[in-house]
Amino acid sequence: MRVSGPVGPALWAGRRAVLATMHGKQAAIAPPLSRVAGLALEVARGLDTDALGTFTGEIPRAGGLREAALAKARLGMRAAGSDLGLASEGAYGPHPSIPFLPAGAEVLVLVDDARGLVLWEEIVDSAPVYAATEAASVETLESFLAGIGFPRQAAVVRPNAGAGPVRKGIAARAALARAVEESAAASADGLARVETDMRAHMNPARMSTIGRLAQRFAERLARACPACGAPGYGRLRAGPARPCAWCGGPTLRPGEDVLGCVACGHEAAPAGHPQPGDPGDCPACNP
Numbered sequence: 001m002r003v004s005g006p007v008g009p010a011l012w013a014g015r016r017a018v019l020a021t022m023h024g025k026q027a028a029i030a031p032p033l034s035r036v037a038g039l040a041l042e043v044a045r046g047l048d049t050d051a052l053g054t055f056t057g058e059i060p061r062a063g064g065l066r067e068a069a070l071a072k073a074r075l076g077m078r079a080a081g082s083d084l085g086l087a088s089e090g091a092y093g094p095h096p097s098i099p100f101l102p103a104g105a106e107v108l109v110l111v112d113d114a115r116g117l118v119l120w121e122e123i124v125d126s127a128p129v130y131a132a133t134e135a136a137s138v139e140t141l142e143s144f145l146a147g148i149g150f151p152r153q154a155a156v157v158r159p160n161a162g163a164g165p166v167r168k169g170i171a172a173r174a175a176l177a178r179a180v181e182e183s184a185a186a187s188a189d190g191l192a193r194v195e196t197d198m199r200a201h202m203n204p205a206r207m208s209t210i211g212r213l214a215q216r217f218a219e220r221l222a223r224a225c226p227a228c229g230a231p232g233y234g235r236l237r238a239g240p241a242r243p244c245a246w247c248g249g250p251t252l253r254p255g256e257d258v259l260g261c262v263a264c265g266h267e268a269a270p271a272g273h274p275q276p277g278d279p280g281d282c283p284a285c286n287p
């Protein structure tokens with residue numbers, strides 16, 4: 001067993017990763033990858049990542065978030081003839097546990113065919129800029145627009161009922177007024193649907209979430225497995241639930257993260273006894 005493998009930038013010396021994006025994500029992803037992991041990034045040219053699915057729903061995304069990210073990374077690698085590729089994917093919707101609150105999930109994947117490695121990092125965004133409303137004219141939209149931070153945050157406008165063109169990337173007052181008027185006129189109920197544009201280059205909050213995710217991913221890429229030396233050592237999953245301090249049964253609170261390596265399967269031994277959990281999180285003691 002190798003105790004000390006190469007660390008940090010040495011793990012990626014001489015390699016270049018291809019990033020599959022049409023939406024300027026290199027602005028958030030390239031700096032931490034270069035600074036922390038010493039990995040240079042280039043953007044794949046001439047890609048149509050929208051063919052794999054769009055936020056606005058004209059093209060449904062096949063499979064889950066991870067499958068979509070992986071397909072996108074592979075698309076970029078094929079286009080560039082590279083054995084090292086990277087892609088990110090996000091999904092936004094209602095919060096899983098808090099009604100009426102939006103939430104987002106972002107994943108980053110790196111595919112290294114030279115090493116036979118696929119590495120992941122994920123982040124949950126509990127305060128995304130993700131909202132939608134209906135309006136007959138732009139005059140009734142003031143508080144919605146202020147809430148989303150328009151025009152730095154761009155809008156998508158379409159008819160509220162029935163088919164019609166989806167107008168994306170609207171980031172000017174006059175263009176918004178025209179789009180709302182035309183979409184309302186084309187809608188069976190006389191209303192336009194106005195949404196936050198969720199593409200990274202149109203959604204500054206999302207771009208900054210991707211930046212935070214990229215920073216964590218870069219730290220993972222710079223960590224070598226203590227057993228085999230492969231890069232990407234880090235969190236594999238949440239550990240077993242904390243035992244209830246009163247009855248010892250499992251609480252709803254996940255324990256310490258399990259760290260490990262996807263290349264060789266090595267996992268860090270849990271550090272001592274698990275911290276007891278709050279009986280308030282115990283389904284037996286606090287039903």
Ligand SMILES: [Zn+2]
Pocket residue numbers: 225226227228229230261262263264265266
């Ligand atoms: Zn390993």
Ligand SMILES: [Zn+2]
Pocket residue numbers: 244245246247248249279282283284285286
């Ligand atoms: Zn209990």
